[in-house]
Amino acid sequence: MDRDVTTALVEQVREATARGTPLRIVGGGTKQFYGRTVQGAALATREHRGILRHDPAELVITARGGTPLAAIEAQLAEHGQRLPFEPPHFGPDATLGGAVAAGLAGPARAWSGPLRDYVLGVRVLSGDGRVLRFGGEVMKNVAGYDVARLMAGSLGILGVLLDVSLKVLPRPPAERTLAFELDEGAALAQLAATARSALPLSAGSWVDGRAYLRFEGSEATLDDVQRRVGGERVPEPQGFWASLREQTHPYFVDGRPSWRCTVPPVAPRLPLEGTPLIEWNGLQRWYRCPPDAGAFDAAAAVGGHATLFRHAAGAADVFAPLPAPLLRLHRALKREFDPAGILNPGRMYADL
Amino acid sequence: MTPDPALVSELRSALGADAVLVSAEACAPFECDALNTQRRRPDLVVLPRSAEQVMAVLRACRRHATPVVARGAGTGLSGGALPVEGGVLLVLARLDRILEVDASRRLARVEPGVTNLEISQAAAPFGLYYAPDPSSQVACTIGGNVAENSGGVHCLKHGLTVHNLLEVRVATIDGEWLTLGSTSGEAPGLSLLPLFTGSEGMLGVAVEATVQLKPLPERVELVMAAFGDVRSCADAVGRVIAAGIVPAGLEMMDAPAIRAAEAFVHCGYPTDAAALLLCELDGLTHDVQRDLDAVQALLRDCGATSLRVAGDAGERLRMWSGRKSAFPAVGRLAPDYFCMDGTIPRRHLADVLARIGELAAAAGLPVANVFHAGDGNLHPLILFDAGQPGEIERAEHLGMEILELCVAVGGTVTGEHGVGVEKLGPMCSQFAAGEIEAFHAVKRAFDPDGLLNPGKAIPTLARCADYGMMRVHGGKPPFPHLPRF
Numbered sequence: 001m002d003r004d005v006t007t008a009l010v011e012q013v014r015e016a017t018a019r020g021t022p023l024r025i026v027g028g029g030t031k032q033f034y035g036r037t038v039q040g041a042a043l044a045t046r047e048h049r050g051i052l053r054h055d056p057a058e059l060v061i062t063a064r065g066g067t068p069l070a071a072i073e074a075q076l077a078e079h080g081q082r083l084p085f086e087p088p089h090f091g092p093d094a095t096l097g098g099a100v101a102a103g104l105a106g107p108a109r110a111w112s113g114p115l116r117d118y119v120l121g122v123r124v125l126s127g128d129g130r131v132l133r134f135g136g137e138v139m140k141n142v143a144g145y146d147v148a149r150l151m152a153g154s155l156g157i158l159g160v161l162l163d164v165s166l167k168v169l170p171r172p173p174a175e176r177t178l179a180f181e182l183d184e185g186a187a188l189a190q191l192a193a194t195a196r197s198a199l200p201l202s203a204g205s206w207v208d209g210r211a212y213l214r215f216e217g218s219e220a221t222l223d224d225v226q227r228r229v230g231g232e233r234v235p236e237p238q239g240f241w242a243s244l245r246e247q248t249h250p251y252f253v254d255g256r257p258s259w260r261c262t263v264p265p266v267a268p269r270l271p272l273e274g275t276p277l278i279e280w281n282g283l284q285r286w287y288r289c290p291p292d293a294g295a296f297d298a299a300a301a302v303g304g305h306a307t308l309f310r311h312a313a314g315a316a317d318v319f320a321p322l323p324a325p326l327l328r329l330h331r332a333l334k335r336e337f338d339p340a341g342i343l344n345p346g347r348m349y350a351d352l
Numbered sequence: 353m354t355p356d357p358a359l360v361s362e363l364r365s366a367l368g369a370d371a372v373l374v375s376a377e378a379c380a381p382f383e384c385d386a387l388n389t390q391r392r393r394p395d396l397v398v399l400p401r402s403a404e405q406v407m408a409v410l411r412a413c414r415r416h417a418t419p420v421v422a423r424g425a426g427t428g429l430s431g432g433a434l435p436v437e438g439g440v441l442l443v444l445a446r447l448d449r450i451l452e453v454d455a456s457r458r459l460a461r462v463e464p465g466v467t468n469l470e471i472s473q474a475a476a477p478f479g480l481y482y483a484p485d486p487s488s489q490v491a492c493t494i495g496g497n498v499a500e501n502s503g504g505v506h507c508l509k510h511g512l513t514v515h516n517l518l519e520v521r522v523a524t525i526d527g528e529w530l531t532l533g534s535t536s537g538e539a540p541g542l543s544l545l546p547l548f549t550g551s552e553g554m555l556g557v558a559v560e561a562t563v564q565l566k567p568l569p570e571r572v573e574l575v576m577a578a579f580g581d582v583r584s585c586a587d588a589v590g591r592v593i594a595a596g597i598v599p600a601g602l603e604m605m606d607a608p609a610i611r612a613a614e615a616f617v618h619c620g621y622p623t624d625a626a627a628l629l630l631c632e633l634d635g636l637t638h639d640v641q642r643d644l645d646a647v648q649a650l651l652r653d654c655g656a657t658s659l660r661v662a663g664d665a666g667e668r669l670r671m672w673s674g675r676k677s678a679f680p681a682v683g684r685l686a687p688d689y690f691c692m693d694g695t696i697p698r699r700h701l702a703d704v705l706a707r708i709g710e711l712a713a714a715a716g717l718p719v720a721n722v723f724h725a726g727d728g729n730l731h732p733l734i735l736f737d738a739g740q741p742g743e744i745e746r747a748e749h750l751g752m753e754i755l756e757l758c759v760a761v762g763g764t765v766t767g768e769h770g771v772g773v774e775k776l777g778p779m780c781s782q783f784a785a786g787e788i789e790a791f792h793a794v795k796r797a798f799d800p801d802g803l804l805n806p807g808k809a810i811p812t813l814a815r816c817a818d819y820g821m822m823r824v825h826g827g828k829p830p831f832p833h834l835p836r837f
Contacts, residue, residue, distance in 0.1 A: 055697075055699060056594055057590040057591075057593050057594035057698060057699065058593075058697050058698055058699060059593060059598075060697075080596055103543070113511070113515060113537075114537060114538065116543050116546055117511065117514070117515050126790070130786050130790075131786070132784075132786050132787050132790055133783075133784075133787060134787065134790075136762065136763065136764055137697060137762055138695040138696065138697060138727075138728055138729075138762075138763050138764055138767070139507065139508065139695065139726075139727040139728060139729070139767075140503055140507060140512060140695045140724070140727045140728075140729045140764075140767035140768050141695055141764040141766075141767060142500065142501045142550045142764075142766050142767065142768060142769070142770055142771070143764045143765050143766050143771060143775070143779060143782055143783075144771070144779065144782075144783060144787065144791050144809075144810065145547055145550070145551055145554075145555075145791055145794045145795075145810075146501070146514070146546045146547055146549065146550055146551075147547070147790065147791075147794065149514070149543055149546035149547065150542060150543050150544070150546065150547045151543075152543050152546075153542070153543050154542055154543070157542075158542075169598060170596035170597075170598065171596075192456065195458070196455065196456065196458055196567065197567060198479075198567035198568065198569060198570050198636070199636075200635070200636060200639070217635075217636060217638070217639045218638050218639050218642050220638035220642075221636045221637075221638040221639050224636070224637075224638060225636075262534075262536040262537070262538040263536050264457060264534070264535040264536045265456065265457040265458060265459075265535075265536075266456050266457055267536075283536050283537065283538075284538075303534070303535055303536070304534070304536050305534065305536075305538070305539065305540050307540070319540045319541070320540040321540075322540060322541050323530075323531075325524065325526070325528040325529070325530055326530055326531075326541065326544075327541075329530070329544070329797060329798065330541055330542055332796070332797035332798075333542065333794065333797045335797075336790070336793035336794065336796065336797055337790070337793070348541065348542075349541075
């Protein structure tokens with residue numbers, strides 16, 4: 001049921017700040033595995049839910065942080081729209097706030113841009129219990145620093161997302177997925193070359209010796225694209241792309257840790273053990289190898305970075321280490337937004 | 353104010369004597385940016401040639417506790433590069449090298465003094481371009497674009513600077529280097545690249561920017577629709593977008609702007625129209641054709657009195673030329689003008705334009721409208737004569753009324769021109785004290801002593817109290833019946 005529980009959340013945060021006791025922000029609980037382990041009392045945001053505004057002609061949706069992501073997507077689909085960055089749910093209970101705080105995007109990311117590109121405004125509860133609005137519901141807004149986009153991917157360490165406004169876009173008239181039998185090197189080359197063209201690519205991946213390219217547009221455009229790039233048309237590909245986005249594809253399904261490496265375009269193969277699963281036209285590469293596999297260094301060596309994405313609880317560092325000046329800046333921002341250090345302490349980096 | 357001789361000699365030894373200007377004549381050209389109603393001759397201007405020299409300037413200023421104002425080409429419209437008293441004006445125009453255009457990675461790495469258009473020109477041989485295109489793109493620099501998060505006429509589909517920027521290398525006032533963002537588009541830690549973008553030189557100085565390049569579209573079409581009344585034209589904007597079409601550009605002009613542009617560049621605009629809509633579509637051939645058919649049908653249905661599709665690239669550029677030169681064209685109608693920059697939800701376009709007309713009539717000043725309708729980003733141009741006693745104050749007051757109207761309907765006081773010194777007052781009507789404090793907190797995290805472009809972009813709470821517009825939590829906003837988010 002739609003409810004505004006801002007007051008209760010503010011009270012809980014103020015009390016935690018007064019006592020200096022840490023809080024672990026929990027939306028749908030679907031992304032608890034992501035980041036470092038947080039000790040603290042649960043601050044539940046699921047009750048704070050409801051779509052506040054969606055005027056399709058504005059291309060904006062505003063909803064409370066605890067609104068199920070599925071409800072947002074259903075609302076948009078009813079009006080022929082979508083979240084262009086295709087956020088992963090990782091479970092039926094995923095919330096809007098959790099998706100924005102995690103900052104993750106699905107297969108369309110390489111073409112549509114990251115989640116933060118679509119954040120227009122937030123209402124946020126800071127660590128010291130202030131309710132603040134940044135950004136808004138308009139497409140262009142340069143009044144004040146862009147604190148709304150700062151919240152994207154902030155893992156709750158600066159504030160609790162009460163309301164979020166996102167830019168949305170129309171769904172394309174049709175999509176088509178074409179597959180090619182290629183080895184890793186050839187697939188990387190093809191993904192990069194297609195991304196450079198003006199073709200309406202909306203996703204590109206490589207797994208099990210096959211490269212998959214997804215295009216969108218009118219049927220006439222898609223026929224034209226298929227004539228130009230060839231490949232074998234994949235019937236009903238929605239399940240395949242969803243299995244990458246939700247990591248239900250057999251590649252991901254076992255108990256082993258997974259590394260997510262994001263690298264610049266046309267980066268070479270990484271010297272990591274095992275065969276990767278490649279997404280985002282080559283920019284995102286998954287590896288199933290142990291925490292000590294040297295992934296931080298391997299990704300950094302080609303100008304990218306690695307994240308220990310799924311891991312046994314208690315892993316020390318899951319995000320690539322920050323250079324000292326950047327880490328100092330993170331600490332300074334944390335102090336300003338959460339002076340008592342009670343919001344998701346340590347979720348991103350130790351003592352942050 | 354005479355600059356500190358120790359600082360001057362330190363800067364001279366770091367940059368060379370010719371890169372440090374102190375004489376009144378040499379400093380005079382830097383007394384304002386494109387907001388030329390605000391002027392202050394800088395006491396000290398430095399023109400470094402390299403990132404290392406920029407860092408040397410910042411370190412020297414930090415040691416001498418001297419404020420620093422960064423400046424690109426000086427095309428900013430909000431006074432962001434206005435010199436501050438006792439400060440150093442850091443001109444980045446000599447850092448003008450394109451370091452890399454990498455077609456295979458679809459990116460360009462450039463120094464901050466490279467102009468916006470130069471990037472697209474360097475990318476063109478590879479079939480690529482840099483999407484944001486502010487109308488000052490011939491002159492404005494990428495460093496300034498990053499500082500202002502500049503837009504242009506193609507933002508709705510292709511994004512602002514923040515959407516096309518991958519990485520910046522920043523010199524901090526603490527004398528350290530930061531790399532924000534990354535060429536993969538993903539970076540560990542907090543999203544500091546968007547925070548830095550549009551921060552108006554208050555958080556650090558960008559010495560290098562890596563931008564994303566896009567493939568040039570296969571086909572581009574431009575439709576020009578004339579309307580007999582403003583409301584039908586404004587409503588057509590929402591109808592096009594509601595139909596699931598995202599035009600590359602969707603621009604609107606009212607009668608005074610149409611006539612001024614036609615008289616200035618003779619671009620074939622219908623001077624009897626009350627409003628004009630320019631709708632550009634780009635993409636693959638079939639998709640553009642389908643959207644072109646749909647847009648024309650929609651515009652006719654919305655009451656367009658005439659429709660014209662550009663026959664070729666030459667005609668398209670000619671049709672755009674009126675829009676792109678609209679500011680100087682309108683500028684010929686009066687000795688001075690102010691350009692406002694509010695953004696509103698598109699559904700309020702017709703009402704807000706009507707209300708702006710009423711406010712302008714009450715103020716006795718003409719206003720021309722030429723703007724990014726697809727983004728809801730208004731640019732009312734207020735015409736006045738600064739030579740007439742009291743007229744500049746009347747024009748400023750009208751401008752503030754227009755911006756407050758934008759805030760009242762759920763919009764913002766600046767869509768793409770920045771706050772600078774111009775909109776410090778209206779910031780107080782858009783934000784409550786808590787948000788203003790949070791902005792100062794962000795500033796403190798990057799620049800604890802407040803040496804970078806002090807006094808710009810974020811008003812002090814004291815100023816807001818004077819302005820009398822500060823919204824108070826729990827208090828009543830000026831238009832309580834309207835949504836405020």
